[in-house]
Amino acid sequence: MQHPRRYAILGTGALGGFYGARLCRAGCDVHFLVHSDFEHVRQHGLVVDSKDGDFVLPRVQAYRDVRDMPVCDVAAVALKATHNHLLPSLLPPVLAEGGVVLLMQNGLGGEAEAARAAPGHAVLAALCFLCSNKVGPGHICHSDYGAVRFAQYSADGAAAGISESMRAMAQDFAAAGIEVDLLDDLLLARWQKLVWNVPMSGLSVVLDTNTGALMTDSHTRALAEDIMREVMAGARSCGRHIDDGFAQKMLDMTLAMKPYRASMKVDFDAHRAMEVEAIYGNPLRAAQQAGARMPLVETLYRQLKFLDARNRGI
Amino acid sequence: MQHPRRYAILGTGALGGFYGARLCRAGCDVHFLVHSDFEHVRQHGLVVDSKDGDFVLPRVQAYRDVRDMPVCDVAAVALKATHNHLLPSLLPPVLAEGGVVLLMQNGLGGEAEAARAAPGHAVLAALCFLCSNKVGPGHICHSDYGAVRFAQYSADGAAAGISESMRAMAQDFAAAGIEVDLLDDLLLARWQKLVWNVPMSGLSVVLDTNTGALMTDSHTRALAEDIMREVMAGARSCGRHIDDGFAQKMLDMTLAMKPYRASMKVDFDAHRAMEVEAIYGNPLRAAQQAGARMPLVETLYRQLKFLDARNRGI
Numbered sequence A, B: 001m002q003h004p005r006r007y008a009i010l011g012t013g014a015l016g017g018f019y020g021a022r023l024c025r026a027g028c029d030v031h032f033l034v035h036s037d038f039e040h041v042r043q044h045g046l047v048v049d050s051k052d053g054d055f056v057l058p059r060v061q062a063y064r065d066v067r068d069m070p071v072c073d074v075a076a077v078a079l080k081a082t083h084n085h086l087l088p089s090l091l092p093p094v095l096a097e098g099g100v101v102l103l104m105q106n107g108l109g110g111e112a113e114a115a116r117a118a119p120g121h122a123v124l125a126a127l128c129f130l131c132s133n134k135v136g137p138g139h140i141c142h143s144d145y146g147a148v149r150f151a152q153y154s155a156d157g158a159a160a161g162i163s164e165s166m167r168a169m170a171q172d173f174a175a176a177g178i179e180v181d182l183l184d185d186l187l188l189a190r191w192q193k194l195v196w197n198v199p200m201s202g203l204s205v206v207l208d209t210n211t212g213a214l215m216t217d218s219h220t221r222a223l224a225e226d227i228m229r230e231v232m233a234g235a236r237s238c239g240r241h242i243d244d245g246f247a248q249k250m251l252d253m254t255l256a257m258k259p260y261r262a263s264m265k266v267d268f269d270a271h272r273a274m275e276v277e278a279i280y281g282n283p284l285r286a287a288q289q290a291g292a293r294m295p296l297v298e299t300l301y302r303q304l305k306f307l308d309a310r311n312r313g314i
Helices: A016-025 A038-044 A081-094 A110-117 A164-175 A186-206 A211-216 A218-237 A245-256 A263-269 A276-289 A295-311 B016-025 B038-044 B081-094 B110-117 B164-175 B186-206 B211-216 B218-237 B245-256 B263-269 B276-289 B295-311
Strands: A006-010 A029-033 A046-050 A055-057 A061-063 A072-077 A095-103 A123-136 A139-152 A180-182 B006-010 B029-033 B046-050 B055-057 B061-063 B072-077 B095-103 B123-136 B139-152 B180-182
Touching: A006 A016, A006 A081, A016 A029, A016 A046, A016 A055, A016 A072, A016 A123, A016 A139, A016 A164, A038 A061, A072 A081, A081 A095, A081 A110, A081 A276, A095 A110, A095 A164, A110 A123, A123 A164, A123 A186, A139 A164, A139 A186, A164 A180, A186 A211, A186 A218, A186 A245, A186 A263, A186 A276, A186 A295, A211 A218, A211 A245, A211 B295, A218 A245, A218 A276, A218 A295, A218 B295, A263 A295, A276 A295, A295 B211, A295 B218, A295 B295, B006 B016, B006 B081, B016 B029, B016 B046, B016 B055, B016 B072, B016 B123, B016 B139, B016 B164, B038 B061, B072 B081, B081 B095, B081 B110, B081 B276, B095 B110, B095 B164, B110 B123, B123 B164, B123 B186, B139 B164, B139 B186, B164 B180, B186 B211, B186 B218, B186 B245, B186 B263, B186 B276, B186 B295, B211 B218, B211 B245, B218 B245, B218 B276, B218 B295, B263 B295, B276 B295
Parallel strands: A006 A029, A006 A072, A029 A061, A046 A139, A072 A095, A095 A123, A139 A180, B006 B029, B006 B072, B029 B061, B046 B139, B072 B095, B095 B123, B139 B180
Antiparallel strands: A046 A055, A123 A139, B046 B055, B123 B139
16 A cells, blocks of 8 residues: 555553554554543544653544545444444444454454444454553553564354455554564464463452462462463363463463453452453353363352452443 | 250351350240450340341350350351361360360361360261351340251261250250251251252352242243252262252242342352352362362352452462
């Protein structure tokens, strides 16, 4: 392409705000859909405190409504999966002909929802390994990591290989100083990410704690490891093999990182809906359809469903 | 016996205070070991608000130290299992020759500890189905149930039948208006009680709730049922068969009863040690020695160990 690639960032929170600001700083043409912080971001732009270097974007292209946005080459979905019912109204207006959806979410099943909402458009996933929190309106604190793994969605769930648009987008991210990785098998990548997410997010909420405390206590560390191995068995039931050493690698990584308040815990503390179905319900159903049970994951699922309902008064 | 049977109540809390007061009112010679409320109980006696009728015992025989107590026919252990390390100093001074220990605790393993602490004395168990809380010094509120099931401990774990001292004690309790039941197999009775206790106590603490909310929410109700069935499988591994319908009976009973704050939750809220080893650790180890795993029980165990340590700053 001659012109810089045009991105719509749908959801300018801890994740969308961070990657969008980095792409913007690197010269991409980035348009931000902003919900609660709209007035503030329109007037003051975005502030990113980052372990890679703080920066400010005093002016950004901010919108309150997708119908005001230009059509874009990439519609990056950085909403929580709990808002995916909005995709049919959000995606079509912002997608240029040949534009692609880039789903930046956790859990399983989001790509299928995006594909249904944007028929005729390719759907890619960006699996983000990012520790970042929104600390104020338009103000993001990036504490650790940041790498992104790209993979292509296919309706039949088979490995879809590495497409041209994946490479192009990865170049933008790499130019923005983001570590990128291109994967040929989305489902494998999703299950690998669940290996960490399922124990750490759920236990953080249920036990009102952070990753550091979970790893320090021998009982919760052993529980996290057992849950990781159960998720790996769930992946296997769906035809995705994850090496046995992967669990240990995730544990070591978590031990090494700064104690982190998982994003599910952040949502819970703010009395927002948690991504329980995306991270727990959908993997449980996928494994179940493949004939596998994940009783520890199901236990967390049920505990989280109870807490989520009470937390939001439903 | 000619004289009324003499009871030492070791631990005058929600449970020991309630049964002790009832025995006392019915004419037994009851001596109370009182810890934190000693001065108050010595001056004001015991107050029992009960669904069976409120009553006051303005004067009771209260002691701060077992060495001041007379020797008794029955040493009723109504301490939490977390205090069983005290039994070697508490039991010998209060047991008359031929006196028996009556263990009024939850979980597994307490009888063996009592037997080691009082060599030469028979150990009986009283499994208490009681909803009661201490609401103030020497002030007990009995909200529901109250039945007691007696069973005899044997060192080899086999069913020990129904002894004479069991019958005698059961008569005292019955005379005090307590519903009693005599069982020939302690281990079966213990596992049956665990079927209710394991899900309800642990989930109440982990999810910061009561039995009513656990039963109302479909996810936690299903989780409680799965845990019940796992405990029943654990019992089976130890040679104790519990009918399949027992879980449903426990669920129905819990649905029917007033929402109850489990005693483990009361302990947790007061930052006291929880009976995690008695109710979770010992059954897990017993099942494991018999070759059975209880992964959901183990999950609760690990969650509770984490919360217990943090709750008491250890």
